[in-house]
Amino acid sequence: MPRAEELSQDEVFEVLKSPRRRYALYYLRREGGETELSDLTEQVAAWENETTTAALTTEQRKRVYISLYQTHLPKLDEADIVEYDRDAGVVRLGERAGDLNIYLGEVSREEFPWDRYYLALVGVSSLLVAAVWLEVPPFGLIPGLVLATVILVAFGVSAVVHFLKFRRGGEVGTPPELRRADGQEH
CATH class of the missing domain: 1.10.10 (Arc Repressor Mutant, subunit A)
Incomplete structure (x- = not known):
């Protein structure tokens, strides 16, 4: 047809x-x-x-x-x-x-789970800090300043990407008039 x-x-x-x-x-x-x-x-x-x-x-x-x-x-x-x-x-x-x-x-597109992503990033960063602090091989060889820089860069790049995605398309998954009326997705 x-x-x-x-x-x-x-x-x-x-x-x-x-x-x-x-x-x-x-x-x-x-x-x-x-x-x-x-x-x-x-x-x-x-x-x-x-x-x-x-x-x-x-x-x-x-x-x-x-x-x-x-x-x-x-x-x-x-x-x-x-x-x-x-x-x-x-x-x-x-x-x-x-x-x-x-x-x-x-x-209809799925929204990227930024909350879970940042939680995972915090978890991985915490494990790396603990491994460096406890001098677990090979992490014990990483200087603290280098580790801090890597973690800051990871969070910085993530925040920039998140910001740019939000600026370009808003929150995907909930139309603006629904966000205004409802405040959250169901």
Whole structure:
């Protein structure tokens, strides 16, 4: 089956004018393109209400579920942006979802685990310092100033790379409007 025409600019803006539809698309993209309607509902409601999924009220969930079920997902399905299986309660990115990438930004890539990287760097540095201090061969032959320089260079280069990645693309994985509304990824 040939691919449908690209969405017109008017269609794109009509689809993306609703934050609820944008949040649904962000979540689908981040989850690999497929999710249960219940999971989608919870995350969209949490983002809208600036809370966690665990802190949502039944009313908040219900309000989002009804609008996704009756309005937003059918509209996205009609435009072939999602495939919405009401009976199975499953939502998948559709054939034309890629047409929106330029408007939504890249959210599907994994974010580099900087926190774990820096913890590992501290761990390795601590082991090296201990080995030099205890004069464990061959580390005992390394002068303290050389070791300090190596550790400082490792942290300095890491910090520069981290800074440049952040400046170029922000936090990959969470769209700016979600970071503003939510403050963290779920």
